[in-house]
Amino acid sequence: MISSAPTPKKLTSIEEYKAFLDKYDTFLLDCDGVLWHSNTVIDGVLETVKFLRENGKRLVFVTNNSTLSRPNYVKKFERLGIQATEKDIFSSAFATAVYLRNILNFPKDKRVYVIGESGIVDELKEVGIETTGSSDDNGVTMTHADFGTIEDDPTIGAVVSGFDINLNYSKLAKAFKYLHNKDDVPFILTNDDATFPSISGHYPGTGALAQPLVFALGRQPLVMGKPNKPMLDCFFSNYHTDPARTCMVGDRLDTDIDFGAQGNIDTLMVLTGVSTEKEALDPEQPIKPTYIIQSFGEFAKLA
Numbered sequence: 437m438i439s440s441a442p443t444p445k446k447l448t449s450i451e452e453y454k455a456f457l458d459k460y461d462t463f464l465l466d467c468d469g470v471l472w473h474s475n476t477v478i479d480g481v482l483e484t485v486k487f488l489r490e491n492g493k494r495l496v497f498v499t500n501n502s503t504l505s506r507p508n509y510v511k512k513f514e515r516l517g518i519q520a521t522e523k524d525i526f527s528s529a530f531a532t533a534v535y536l537r538n539i540l541n542f543p544k545d546k547r548v549y550v551i552g553e554s555g556i557v558d559e560l561k562e563v564g565i566e567t568t569g570s571s572d573d574n575g576v577t578m579t580h581a582d583f584g585t586i587e588d589d590p591t592i593g594a595v596v597s598g599f600d601i602n603l604n605y606s607k608l609a610k611a612f613k614y615l616h617n618k619d620d621v622p623f624i625l626t627n628d629d630a631t632f633p634s635i636s637g638h639y640p641g642t643g644a645l646a647q648p649l650v651f652a653l654g655r656q657p658l659v660m661g662k663p664n665k666p667m668l669d670c671f672f673s674n675y676h677t678d679p680a681r682t683c684m685v686g687d688r689l690d691t692d693i694d695f696g697a698q699g700n701i702d703t704l705m706v707l708t709g710v711s712t713e714k715e716a717l718d719p720e721q722p723i724k725p726t727y728i729i730q731s732f733g734e735f736a737k738l739a
């Protein structure tokens with residue numbers, strides 16, 4: 437079906453960059469694929485961030501990457517040369533913690549089994565929620581004789597699954613045990629990005645890593661990250677911005693650009709990450725950015 441969304445405008449000249457920036461005071465910036473690839477900053481991004489801040493623009497970082505807590509993101513930003521504070525960082529791990537505390541009123545006598553990295557564990561701890569799993573189960577190898585050793589645990593009140601570079605069968609088996617035939621135990625996914633944009637190409641993302649559990653359980657998880665409501669609520673309830681003067685900058689149509697659309701704000705898609713210009717211009721593509729630019733680093737040409 438042909439999309440009714442207007443055709444995105446590609447920004448290519450200095451004049452267009454200036455006119456674009458004059459329209460907005462606040463930029464919501466995705467991270468992976470926009471600012472950096474893992475620990476490598478994309479060319480021109482540091483100069484762009486400096487230029488925007490020198491021209492009075494507010495920058496807020498909105499990432500689906502659940503591997504780091506906000507304090508650890510602050511350290512990563514600083515290490516890569518970008519000044520940032522915790523209050524300017526919204527991650528899917530933070531949105532998950534807020535959802536468990538504020539929406540699910542997670543019971544004090546329960547714990548969360550985590551498939552994921554320190555970001556989830558630290559953000560849950562920050563809101564008083566105890567966890568198990570995560571790095572505790574890294575490197576655990578199983579034999580067929582071990583199936584009998586996986587016990588149920590009545591203290592597990594939810595399972596949260598995020599990006600886990602140390603995913604293994606033991607973690608999947610435990611999570612399955614805690615969720616199987618237990619619809620009262622929430623199954624939460626920090627985000628469902630299918631792929632992860634690294635410096636050397638794309639690899640399976642958080643959404644892909646969760647599929648063994650989703651298929652085995654025959655159950656769809658609650659998804660927190662962009663473009664879903666928990667992240668929208670987490671952001672817009674904590675951050676007051678004029679939608680007409682705000683722009684979401686992202687590399688992915690089905691997370692970043694859709695997040696902007698659902699937040700009724702304009703969007704800028706960069707071509708340094710996951711989604712391509714061809715995909716964005718596809719007449720059948722329902723999610724369309726307002727603007728497209730080769731790279732967020734392009735604005736450095738204005739400095």
Ligand SMILES: O=C(O)[C@H](O)[C@H](O)COP(=O)(O)O
Nearest residue numbers: 467468499500501632641642
């Ligand atoms: O697999 C993932 O979790 C995503 O690829 C990744 O984390 C996306 O992060 P973002 O682009 O939202 O910063």
Ligand SMILES: [Mg+2]
Nearest residue numbers: 466468469687
């Ligand atoms: Mg991204």
